[in-house]
Amino acid sequence: QVQLQESGPGLVKPSETLSLTCTVSGGSISSYYWSWIRQPAGKGLEWIGRIYTSGSTNYNPSLKSRVTMSVDTSKNQFSLKLSSVTAADTAVYYCARDVVGASWFDPWGQGTLVTVSS
């Protein structure tokens, strides 16, 4: 079965760029949409954006100016970069497969906490 694992620094300084990678195992990354979703402590889920294996992307309009996503099919990985971070970007970041590109997320990674602090 497909499994997802997020990786990246757990601490990022304000104004710097947050970088995370999601590694897909147990199946091919090809022909699916792949999303990043975040959740601040005690709060709800926020969709950050998605990438198709062709490289086509859609981003949350509220984050679009700071988000870049990429995919590496040879490594079965996709990545997130969020620039100019502030404390408001502190959250658990999840990667997930969007089965049909319509908010049908399954499976999810376990999540990784990223704290923005100097």
Added chain:
Amino acid sequence: QSVLTQPPSASGTPGQRVTISCSGSSSNIGSNTVNWYQQLPGTAPKLLIYSNNQRPSGVPDRFSGSKSGTSASLAISGLQSEDEADYYCAAWDDSLNGHVVFGGGTKLTVL
């Protein structure tokens, strides 16, 4: 402020039936399917209902979903203590070049 509106909390006693609503608009629920997620404390969300009313393999039939117009509902019958969790609805929104919107989440307490 979430695009999809859910009640912040719901509760019920074991064995009861509970429903959680999710209200949206013509650009999201009104024109796209709704999916529901269950998040147990300290864990990643898990797909509970997809395409308005379909259950993934392994999800008990006590969970059901429905959609009408610009609203959707999640129903849990025969409530059990292990159902205590946060529940989120989600849908694609056709506005602004398309994006996913979530509800704010409903915390279900089993009394």
